[in-house]
Amino acid sequence: MSQHNQTPSDLWLEQQQAFWQALQSGQPTPPVSDWQTFIQQNPYRSATQNDELSQLLRDNQQLAAEFADLYRHFAAAQANTAHANNDSENLQTLVSGLHTLLDEKAASLFARNWQLSSLLNPKGQPNLQQWQQALDAFLQQLIRQADSLPDSIVSPGHKEQLHTFREHGQNCRDAFSALNEDYRQILEQTSANLTQQLEQHPPESLKHLLDQWTDCYEKAYSQRVFTPEYQSRHAAFNNSLLEIIKLQQSISQPFATGLVSQQAYQQSLxxxxxxxxxxxxxxxxxxxxxQRLTQLETQLTGMTEPDKHPSGTESRS
Amino acid sequence: MTRPVFTAQQLFTEISQFNQQLTDSYRTLQSLPECTVGPSPKDCIHTEDKLQLYKYRSEVKQSCQTPLLICYALVNRPYMLDLDKQGSFITRLTDSGIPVYLIDWGYPDAADRYLDMDDYINGYLHNCVEQVKHHSGQPKINLLGICQGGCLSLTYTSLFPDNIKNLITMVTPIDFHTPDNMLSHLIQQINVDLMVDTLGNIPGQMLNDAYAALMPMRLSLQKYLNMPAQCSTEQQAANFLRMEKWINDSPDQAGEMFREFVTQFFHNNGFINNSVQVSNQPVSLKQIRQPILNVFGRYDHLVPPAASKALNGLTASDDYQALEIKSGHIGVFVSQKSQQTVAPAISQWLTARDQ
Structure with a gap:
């Protein structure tokens, strides 16, 4: 196929093919771009879908690309290992490799599910530590914001609320740390479950292995979520986060600007x-x-209408 | 001595196939014709605030005189029942001669922050029932409630039993405190008053995040790694896209309704404890004497089967039937297998009780 007839995706496939052939034969691998880069350079465009669906497709392809690259990188690492030393690879190292590979991705999803992402947006693919740092920075900023408010615009009621601010911040942070620990244990348990499963059911393919990992993760996650301790920490985190948002709302009330207050707005609603x-x-x-009137009218009409029966039968009815 | 789990050749073959699927799906999605949902023809017969009540058109002779009103949940959108012509639950019902009406609750906004259960049951739902009665010329209707819509339908039927001929509940939670209900476990200690007082209406995205938290890896890693294979043909890609559109189309929840629903059902397990109230009117499921068909999914992770099965014996109906479908929460309506079972079973059940 001549190069100018090739589409960008044909070229990408060709690059991949060359990369994998080199890898398989133990030759130095040529540079190759990942799928996320490809998607960024060739974003989804459609004349047929509306803006909302086009955006949805772009978002979906971005997410799919993240996981696709994760999968292909892991495959490449496994191919390297298999080629370098056939005897060194075993199930245990495979499990450890998966643990490392999926740690960050799983952590990022774990944090997203605590609704943190509506408040914070750490750059890139944040791990739990980065989420924690972002949370700390957010709390610090709110405390500074609260401390800097001039007394003249803070009502006595709000001053009292501000005292609880630090308390909620600390609760939020403590719950987040405890959930981090839960997450660590879920991941550890996933690896333990997977090791056990692989001994009985060795994977037929890398995709099968990732499916097995997913099953083990869900099982470990579910076991943890059903404990009262996890539920308490989950609630403590969410409730303290809500308390903070509520306080933040009350701090940023537009008293001084002459606009309608949130309270007055809610009252009118x-x-x-x-x-x-x-x-x-x-x-x-x-x-x-x-309806009742119609019924009564019908009844009344029935009562006042002359009987249509032949004369002589009227009196008997 | 240990042996390699995968040979380089194995990996090469697998990844080559995956890469091919990746580029194929990319091309398929790029060239996909306009993706639409809700193809079944329908007419809006009533509007109230943001609500719309539809009557589906049908050229088939009616097998059932009593009209069927579908009461969908307030979360997500009802076009899941009519995603495409081929797999439309609605079309299957209308094609079998059932006259179908559907409530589209719309998208609540800030002006709807204080809508409560009274507004939804005694207001919107009751008005829709009256409209369907009037439009069809029938003194009673059949009511079909889906998920949360099933709870609303049960509540309505116990308050207005004279309006309902037969009742169908689908993937409806009755016992919110079964040990396998993860969503309920996670919400038990959440301060719902604080949540509503702080956020007002509850963002749809927050609910989507909560659902995703029930199976985080299956709904991300596994879903997206399967996506290339699932989008290789135009038909598959269109189905995938329609489902994605539906999943992400999650209306905000009116704050007060959310507060009441979580408190009365998730926290207080109202049906089981006989404590449900709508605007101070007590709701007793024992008021329900209508025939009941209770449909649920064996693999439903959102509403576990035990949560639905609990309806048995709670009402005064002497014609109660349960129908277990081998699928998940959404699969009951959209999986190919279910499509061949569920709508025909409902249609038969209704027709047999249309005297």
Missing amino acids: KQQHKLRKQVRTQQQTIARLE
């Missing part, structure tokens, strides 16, 4: 809702009364 409910109830009552 509540009032509007109350009226909406009243209107609905009244409409339903009117509909019921109308």
